[in-house]
Amino acid sequence: MAQSYLLKGDVARPGRVTVEKGMTVRQIVDELGGGMANGKAFKAMQVGGPSGGLLTAEQLDSPFDFKVLAPFGVRRGDGVITVLDEDRCMVDVTYSFLRATQADFCGKCVSCREGTKRMAELMGELVECRSNDADVGMMLELGEIVRMTAFCALGKGSPHTLDIASTAFADDFQNHIEGRCPLCEKETRLPVAPGDGIPYDVKRVVIDPEKCKGCSRCARSCHAEAISGVLKSPFHIDQSKCVKCYTCIELCAFGAIEEIRIDEDEEVSVNG
Numbered sequence: 001m002a003q004s005y006l007l008k009g010d011v012a013r014p015g016r017v018t019v020e021k022g023m024t025v026r027q028i029v030d031e032l033g034g035g036m037a038n039g040k041a042f043k044a045m046q047v048g049g050p051s052g053g054l055l056t057a058e059q060l061d062s063p064f065d066f067k068v069l070a071p072f073g074v075r076r077g078d079g080v081i082t083v084l085d086e087d088r089c090m091v092d093v094t095y096s097f098l099r100a101t102q103a104d105f106c107g108k109c110v111s112c113r114e115g116t117k118r119m120a121e122l123m124g125e126l127v128e129c130r131s132n133d134a135d136v137g138m139m140l141e142l143g144e145i146v147r148m149t150a151f152c153a154l155g156k157g158s159p160h161t162l163d164i165a166s167t168a169f170a171d172d173f174q175n176h177i178e179g180r181c182p183l184c185e186k187e188t189r190l191p192v193a194p195g196d197g198i199p200y201d202v203k204r205v206v207i208d209p210e211k212c213k214g215c216s217r218c219a220r221s222c223h224a225e226a227i228s229g230v231l232k233s234p235f236h237i238d239q240s241k242c243v244k245c246y247t248c249i250e251l252c253a254f255g256a257i258e259e260i261r262i263d264e265d266e267e268v269s270v271n272g
Contacts, residue, residue, distance in 0.1 A: 001255070003076070006196050009083035012037045017081075019064055026060040029083055040085040044169070046093070048077025049195055050100040051157030051245075054164035066250070073160025075153070076250045079259070080196050089183040090169035091176050093192050095123045097161045100194040105154060106243040108224075112155030115146040119162070129179045136166065136173060152223045154245035202262045205242055205249065209234035211256035218248035218257060 007017045011033030019028060025045060029035065036042055045055040053073020055062075062068055066075060084093060098120040107113045122139045125131045143159025150156045166173055175181040207218070207227075212234040219227040219235055226242040229235030237248075237257075249257045 004079065006080045007033050007083070008080065009192065010037050010040065010085035010088070011035065011083045023064050024061050025055055025064055028064060028081065029060075033083060036083070036085055038085075040087060042083070043086045043088055044084045044090065044093075044165075046082040046084065046097065046161060046192075046194075047080075048073075048075040048157070049080055050077075050097050050104055051075065051154045051160065052077045053157070053160035054168065056164075056168045072164060073157060075157060075246075077154075077157070077246050078195055080194070082192060082194070084192065087183060087187060088192065089175075089181055089187065090165040090172045091123070091126055091181070092184060092187075094162050094165045095120070095127050096192050097194050098123050098158075101158050104195065104200045104244075105158075108243060109149075109151045109155050111149040112146055112151070112158065115142050115150075116155075116158050118142055119146075119159070123162070126173070126176050127184075129176050129181070132177055136177070140166065152243055152245035153247045153250075154243065198261055200244065203244060203259055204239060204262055205237055205244055205246070205257060205259050207235055207237055208256045208258070211254050213254055213256070215253075217251055217253070221247055221251055223247075 002018050002020045004016060004018055008014045011029060013034035017032040029042060042057055042060065046052055047055065052075055055069065055072055055074065059069065059072065098116065101116040102120060105112060105116065119139050119142050122131065122135050125135065139162060143162055147156050147159055172181065172183065214229060214232040214234060216229065216231055216235065219229060224241050224243050226238045227235055227248060249259065
């Protein structure tokens with residue numbers, strides 16, 4: 001089934017795209033994004049927002065299938081695909097995504113709220129070349145604790161980008177530990193901005209009663225217990241409980257759940 005995404009970052013044609021079933025990561029970059037901008041080489045692709053994961057050049061010819069890419073922490077998440085070129089420092093990129101957790105997460109889960117905050121603080125020190133191997137190890141340990149104890153998929157996935165980046169792009173991390181990063185020194189562009197640019201508090205996840213089949217899969221998978229209903233009838237999301245982890249959107253086989261933007265006088269879909 002084709003799905004809509006916001007393609008952004010270092011591609012020639014960023015914007016809203018439709019990813020057809022069977023497309024590869026390379027096709028998304030080359031065909032939908034018009035290739036890498038300014039002739040630079042592909043370095044990584046971040047998929048799914050703060051709780052998503054990283055793909056490297058090794059996965060370019062892999063199908064863009066969440067079952068195939070699950071080991072890399074990739075999930076639909078906020079529906080954003082961010083492409084990064086060879087000049088991006090992955091320490092800086094990871095820091096941007098960790099900081100986004102503080103703006104986008106609900107804060108109800110103590111381990112997630114405090115754990116990701118401390119991870120972001122440690123990453124900030126690494127960006128400034130004031131960290132050592134032990135500090136990086138502490139970040140990874142904190143990430144594992146958050147993954148094991150957070151309530152929802154949003155919190156559990158928050159360490160994914162850090163985990164992959166610290167392994168696949170270890171040289172970038174080592175440069176910052178040693179006190180000098182050639183990529184950061186020559187980079188003149190603004191840092192990567194995670195997400196779709198829409199504030200957390202003007203988003204809402206809703207169920208279309210015309211499409212909902214009442215299977216209850218979303219309700220059974222909702223850690224916040226925000227979804228209720230009767231079998232074979234449309235289900236409903238309690239907005240006061242929803243933490244916008246997107247798990248229900250990813251699980252719905254009928255495309256009945258979407259994220260919308262709440263404007264002053266109208267609601268506009270942001271997922272196509």
